[in-house]
Amino acid sequence: NAGVTQTPKFQVLKTGQSMTLQCAQDMNHEYMSWYRQDPGMGLRLIHYSVGAGITDQGEVPNGYNVSRSTTEDFPLRLLSAAPSQTSVYFCASSYSLTYTGELFFGEGSRLTVL
Amino acid sequence: DQQVKQNSPSLSVQEGRISILNCDYTNSMFDYFLWYKKYPAEGPTFLISISSIKDKNEDGRFTVFLNKSAKHLSLHIVPSQPGDSAVYFCAAVREGGSEKLVFGKGTKLTVNP
Numbered sequence A: 001n002a003g004v005t006q007t008p009k010f011q012v013l014k015t016g017q018s019m020t021l022q023c024a025q026d027m028n029h030e031y032m033s034w035y036r037q038d039p040g041m042g043l044r045l046i047h048y049s050v051g052a053g054i055t056d057q058g059e060v061p062n063g064y065n066v067s068r069s070t071t072e073d074f075p076l077r078l079l080s081a082a083p084s085q086t087s088v089y090f091c092a093s094s095y096s097l098t099y100t101g102e103l104f105f106g107e108g109s110r111l112t113v114l
Numbered sequence B: 001d002q003q004v005k006q007n008s009p010s011l012s013v014q015e016g017r018i019s020i021l022n023c024d025y026t027n028s029m030f031d032y033f034l035w036y037k038k039y040p041a042e043g044p045t046f047l048i049s050i051s052s053i054k055d056k057n058e059d060g061r062f063t064v065f066l067n068k069s070a071k072h073l074s075l076h077i078v079p080s081q082p083g084d085s086a087v088y089f090c091a092a093v094r095e096g097g098s099e100k101l102v103f104g105k106g107t108k109l110t111v112n113p
Helices: none
Strands: A004-007 A010-013 A019-025 A031-038 A042-051 A054-057 A064-066 A076-078 A087-094 A109-113 B010-014 B019-025 B032-038 B045-051 B056-059 B062-067 B072-077 B086-093 B107-112
Touching: A004 A087, A010 A019, A019 A031, A019 A087, A019 A109, A042 A064, B010 B019, B019 B032, B019 B086, B019 B107, B032 B062, B045 B056, B045 B062, B045 B072, B072 B086
Parallel strands: A010 A109, B010 B107
Antiparallel strands: A004 A019, A019 A076, A031 A042, A031 A087, A042 A054, A064 A076, A087 A109, B019 B072, B032 B045, B032 B086, B056 B062, B062 B072, B086 B107
């Protein structure tokens, strides 16, 4: 089982460029989410989805877009990158957040915006 | 407003001793609590959880205690091992409610040989 797979693992962007962080899971989880981790800030929720076609905002959604066309995939789009979006991004999935709360995380994508 | 607080950014203990990591929460609607462990350059992994109907949950060397009246939980690691050195995140969620798992800022545990 691959679990949660994130690509790319590393990316450097210039301010204003756009890109998509890919996330795929093979556990048939309905719940998927994106977090960012910054020094001293812990893990902050960006967007989440409770199933295909359903997405909602988390704590820090500005500057990011998501869509959920399939159960397996949950891409995170940065439309116009800013230096403040330099961070490590984690995708996570769960069978049901309100049932067990256990999230399965990917290995992370380190993004640097110059 | 931080709903889940881990007030100690770091903790250092000797191998074989007990490690106690603390977590406080402000939202009384939270009723399920989890601890995650994170090594550098890896994603967090689930460690242990506790429901609000319990005050203690054990899994091997790891025990989580919940004090609902104080809105406080703690993770005890006994005995501590060098491989336990990692960042530990406390998290909380409301079962049957909002699908948002809220994390604390984390505590970096260092276990010295």
